[in-house]
């Protein structure tokens with residue numbers, strides 16, 4: 686913890702943090718009982734960093750995700766993005782959830798364009814950008830199909846294109862590949878890495894997969910069982926672009942062991 690803390694301090698000094706999570710706690714009242722989902726979470730995420738969150742089920746990852754996105758208020762503490770306190774839904778983000786939330790009566794292209802429509806962005810350039818994004822993720826030729834004609838992986842690719850359409854500074858993903866089979870998931874990781882590398886947006890990924898977290902991230906944050914706190918903030922020093930074969934390297938396996946031990950130990 687001390688070592689990675691020191692590295693984070695150095696990183697922070699080099700670039701102002703895009704996202705600051707400052708003493709965030711969150712309680713829920715359910716059926717007369719109070720549940721503390723998060724307890725004093727502190728974290729800084731630099732501009733352009735890719736940070737993943739791992740932790741046991743119910744440790745508050747999704748709760749923290751919603752608080753950062755401004756979709757849920759913290760009970761204590763605050764989140765600041767680019768120095769501004771988050772007190773309403775953040776607009777400068779693209780979000781991807783496990784369910785792709787594509788609209789069945791719209792074509793793939795029209796689904797991606799929804800992002801521009803709700804934001805009232807000019808449609809002609811948005812359409813051009815949408816086609817470009819769809820091509821980058823291998824969906825050229827599928828623009829006019831309906832979501833139900835696509836596989837799960839293709840649907841999630843379309844959802845990622847929608848999240849990237851408006852060039853938001855922050856990309857947030859909550860278990861985006863959780864429902865996909867292992868091979869499709871590998872390919873999605875490669876595609877996501879390629880898309881992210883082009884623009885280096887600040888990215889937050891909530892995942893249950895240790896290897897996915899290592900593969901994609903600059904830092905992997907491990908949370909404790911409820912009430913969720915940060916128990917490890919691990920810098921991943923693997924060269925980019927990362928390859929599937931790299932997962933067999935000694936360095937990758939060592940990260941895996943360290944993270945598995947940390948999650949298993951708490």
Ligand SMILES: Nc1ncnc2c1ncn2[C@@H]1O[C@H](COP(=O)(O)OP(=O)(O)OP(=O)(O)O)[C@@H](O)[C@H]1O
Pocket residue numbers: 713714715720721722740741742743744745746747748749911
């Ligand atoms: N709206 C709510 N009302 C009551 N309790 C809630 C609510 N949302 C979350 N919780 C509780 O807060 C805790 C954290 O939930 P959260 O969904 O954030 O965890 P998680 O780490 O994302 O879980 P998983 O990995 O299973 O998706 C859980 O105990 C959950 O039951």
